[in-house]
Amino acid sequence: MKTLISIAVLMGTAVLSLPAAAQFAKAEDAIEYRQGAFRVMAHHFSRLGAMANxxxxxxxxxxxxxxxxxxxxxxxxxxxxxxxxxxxxxRALPDIWKEEAKFKDLYEKMVAETAKVATAAKSGSLDQLKASFGPAAQSCKACHDEYRAK
Amino acid sequence: MKTLISIAVLMGTAVLSLPAAAQFAKAEDAIEYRQGAFRVMAHHFSRLGAMANxxxxxxxxxxxxxxxxxxxxxxxxxxxxxxxxxxxxxRALPDIWKEEAKFKDLYEKMVAETAKVATAAKSGSLDQLKASFGPAAQSCKACHDEYRAK
Structure with missing residues (x-):
């Protein structure tokens, strides 16, 4: 049983790290998906920012x-x-695909910083929310500056 | 302290049930937000459907x-x-705002059915996933049939 579970976990990991292209029928679907997710993220992040500021x-x-x-x-x-x-x-710039490691680093930095905002937002402390918001906003901007058309 | 917490909870409830318009600077933002969220939902729901089917x-x-x-x-x-x-x-039809109670009922039915899909998806049982998917897909369709332009 333990072996079966291990295999399942390994398979899960393998599939999750397959080229993401496999998840979308066409490039347009992938674009709309990421834009939709960014749109939702921006709304909730902005609302937290309004409170923080x-x-x-x-x-x-x-x-x-x-x-x-x-x-x-x-x-x-x-x-x-x-x-x-x-x-x-x-508005995604072609450099994203030329500098995949750098893009991934910036992306993961954003995920880490927004995770801190999420934790702060759930702490009930406005001071914690304020402290976490700036670095997260900066992590968004860092990627936009490099990889999003103006 | 207990009173403070109660007030906070009450305020939270009040703000959450304020007209949602307060959350968006303009109607276009609200449209893009809901479309973005639906787009993300459709992607993950479809992927579960592909496994279920x-x-x-x-x-x-x-x-x-x-x-x-x-x-x-x-x-x-x-x-x-x-x-x-x-x-x-x-593609949202004006009847949504003329029949708010009915729209809300259909919406909440969808949330309840997709919650069952989410639980089934986390159970590790393909049979449970299969059983939950049909009613959830039907709950999407019920609202589209009434309230989304063809």
């Missing part, structure tokens, strides 16, 4: 709910950056 | 990951159906 009243319950969504959704767009999806209705 | 090999780890995303994302689009967002780049 005093532009909206702090509400612990709303912040916690936004944090929950952010933690899940921030991981999703990466799978949409499949080979061939630099063309079409996208 | 034998069109893709069943992989318990992938199914569980899809189920996790589905459980979170299925709840999101509802907030994007704000007043005035029946116009613009959307």
């Amino acid at each position: 005093g532009k909206a009243p702090y509400n612990a319950a709303v912040a916690a709910a936004d944090g929950d969504v952010l933690a899940v959704v921030s991981k999703l767009p990466q799978a949409g950056f499949v080979a061939g999806s630099d063309k079409g209705k996208t | 034998g069109k893709a090999p069943y992989n318990a780890a992938v199914a569980a990951a899809d189920g996790d995303v589905l459980a979170v994302v299925s709840k999101l689009p509802q907030a994007g159906f704000v007043a005035g967002s029946d116009k613009g780049k959307t």
Whole structure:
């Protein structure tokens, strides 16, 4: 049984790390998927930012709910950056596919920083939310500066 | 302290049930948000459907990951159906805002059925996934038939 579970885990890992292209019928689908996920992420992240920056009243319950969504959704767009999806209705720059390791690093930095925002958002502490927000916003900007058309 | 927490909870509830319009600067943002969330949901739901229907090999780890995303994302689009967002780049029909109670019922039915899919997807049982998928797909279709332009 233990062996079976190990095999299942290994297979799971293998499939999850297959070229993401396998997940989408065509490049356009991948573009729409990543844009959809970024759109959702931006909404919840912006709402947390408004609280962090005093532009909206702090509400612990709303912040916690936004944090929950952010933690899940921030991981999703990466799978949409499949080979061939630099063309079409996208602002993603071709360098993403030329500098995959660097793009991956920046992406993972963003996931790590937004995870800290999610934790802070669920802490009930506005001070923690404020402290976490800046580095996360910077991690978004770092990638946009390099890899998103102006 | 107990009173403070109660007030916080009450405020949280109040804000969460405010007209969702307050969350979006303009109707277009609400439309893009709900479409983005639906796009992400459709991707993960379709992948589970492919496994349930034998069109893709069943992989318990992938199914569980899809189920996790589905459980979170299925709840999101509802907030994007704000007043005035029946116009613009959307297939949402005006009846949504004329029959709000009925739309809400259909929406909540979908959330309940996709929650069952998410649970089944995390059970490690393909049979459970198969059993849950049909009713969930039907709950999507029920709303599309009534409230989405063909």
